[in-house]
Amino acid sequence: MIQELGKESIVLLSTHIVSDIEHIADRIIMMEDGRLIYQGTWEDGTDLEEFYLGTVNK
Numbered sequence: 001m002i003q004e005l006g007k008e009s010i011v012l013l014s015t016h017i018v019s020d021i022e023h024i025a026d027r028i029i030m031m032e033d034g035r036l037i038y039q040g041t042w043e044d045g046t047d048l049e050e051f052y053l054g055t056v057n058k
Contacts, residue, residue, distance in 0.1 A: 018049040030055075 003024040005011050030038035
């Protein structure tokens with residue numbers, strides 16, 4: 001349903017589970033404590049779950 005909505009609208013989804021959005025999002029923004037820590041796409045080669053786990057709470 002989210003993927004369908006995204007074809008005609010901007011969809012904002014907040015989750016702590018990176019794999020939830022892995023196959024439906026074309027652009028990703030990650031924030032921690034109000035700070036932008038990542039902005040990009042899945043195609044840029046970044047393992048986002050690994051990046052997130054290595055960045056959060058450091």
